[in-house]
Amino acid sequence: MWEEAVQxxxxxxxxxxxxxxxxxxxxxAIRGAAILLALVVCAIVTxxxxxxxxxxxxxxxxxxxxGTARRTWVTAQDLAILLGIALAVTPAFKMHFWNIGAxxxxxxxxxxxxxxxxxLSDKLPNALVILCMVIASIAAGALWGFLPAFFKAKWNTNExxxxxxxxxxxxxxxxxxxxVWEVPKGxxxxxxxxxxxxxxxxxxxxxxxxxxxxxxxxLTGVIYIYLNYSKHGYEIAVVGxxxxxxxxxxxxxxxVIIRTMVLSGxxxxxxxxxxxxxxxxxLTTTIVGGxxxxxxxxxxxxxxxxxxxxxxxxxxxxxxxxxxxxxxTFSLNHSFADILTGIIxxxxxxxxxxxxxxxxxxxxAEKEA
Numbered sequence: 018m019w020e021e022a023v024q025x026x027x028x029x030x031x032x033x034x035x036x037x038x039x040x041x042x043x044x045x046a047i048r049g050a051a052i053l054l055a056l057v058v059c060a061i062v063t064x065x066x067x068x069x070x071x072x073x074x075x076x077x078x079x080x081x082x083x084g085t086a087r088r089t090w091v092t093a094q095d096l097a098i099l100l101g102i103a104l105a106v107t108p109a110f111k112m113h114f115w116n117i118g119a120x121x122x123x124x125x126x127x128x129x130x131x132x133x134x135x136x137l138s139d140k141l142p143n144a145l146v147i148l149c150m151v152i153a154s155i156a157a158g159a160l161w162g163f164l165p166a167f168f169k170a171k172w173n174t175n176e177x178x179x180x181x182x183x184x185x186x187x188x189x190x191x192x193x194x195x196x197v198w199e200v201p202k203g204x205x206x207x208x209x210x211x212x213x214x215x216x217x218x219x220x221x222x223x224x225x226x227x228x229x230x231x232x233x234x235x236l237t238g239v240i241y242i243y244l245n246y247s248k249h250g251y252e253i254a255v256v257g258x259x260x261x262x263x264x265x266x267x268x269x270x271x272x273v274i275i276r277t278m279v280l281s282g283x284x285x286x287x288x289x290x291x292x293x294x295x296x297x298x299x300l301t302t303t304i305v306g307g308x309x310x311x312x313x314x315x316x317x318x319x320x321x322x323x324x325x326x327x328x329x330x331x332x333x334x335x336x337x338x339x340x341x342x343x344x345x346t347f348s349l350n351h352s353f354a355d356i357l358t359g360i361i362x363x364x365x366x367x368x369x370x371x372x373x374x375x376x377x378x379x380x381x382a383e384k385e386a
Contacts, residue, residue: 051368081342105284118180120309121187126289129157134217158286166278170271
């Protein structure tokens with residue numbers, strides 16, 4: 018059996034081996050080549066499926082994201098929200114705790130924010146209402162992160178399924194209270210909340226978009242320092258490498274798991290506050306818009322590096338905004354824009370294979386031997 022396996026291996030024209038190290042410039046060159054190749058493939062697909070000029074499509078994508086000052090601000094705001102959620106899930110992912118519940122954690126934070134805006138608007142001054150919103154949203158998100166972490170730490174439950182199911186609970190809670198606040202006694206309270214008084218609306222900094230951008234920019238720096246230069250960040254990295262090694266080193270793994278997930282949930286709750294209190298001023302079950310799942314891709318593509326996440330978030334938001342513009346400008350089905358987005362992401366994600374591994378031709382290997 019062994020001799021047959023060796024003989025089959027010799028007959029292969031090439032083989033794959035893991036790279037021991039690769040210069041940073043070379044890794045980025047591979048990623049850049051993947052993006053260029055993706056654009057070429059998208060151009061071919063565009064001509065075959067629609068007959069449109071690919072250059073016009075790409076110009077429209079750029080215009081959709083940055084064509085006017087307002088579009089640029091909206092793109093930056095969308096970038097901030099997606100980046101904020103990605104920052105929330107990253108500590109857990111680096112610990113190898115697969116938190117797929119960011120969607121629900123953000124939504125439950127938005128629900129807590131909404132509750133404060135509706136129930137306290139005529140009972141407390143605006144400043145105190147906003148303070149209660151901040152505390153309630155962070156606490157709600159932290160609770161939604163604590164529950165799966167506690168069960169994982171105590172009974173080793175499957176965190177992927179647990180956090181995923183928590184999304185549905187949060188969605189149904191939001192749906193229930195939306196109806197409660199709408200009919201019969203609520204009678205429209207869940208539209209634009211406190212539209213006449215603007216109680217609970219987060220203050221604007223410069224303009225309506227800047228607050229979320231500034232807060233997430235600060236959060237990016239804080240999370241980067243936390244993960245790379247703090248004791249907690251070191252413990253997260255060790256637990257992610259091996260829980261057994263962490264235990265031998267005297268790290269209390271259960272405590273790290275719970276603490277990290279509480280942090281992740283709290284940040285998600287804060288993003289829920291921004292969505293409801295600062296951007297939309299209303300609550301819907303779709304207010305997060307799937308960004309809790311998109312953030313998983315953002316974090317993974319950036320290798321859990323908060324600084325690189327800025328660029329991966331920008332790429333996905335840019336493609337999303339451009340896709341919507343394509344649909345409206347060329348009267349194309351939105352699915353076509355999703356096809357282009359999928360092709361580009363496929364090449365970008367696939368490039369990571371060539372960064373981690375290399376393909377060796379058998380002839381060249383025999384010459385070296």
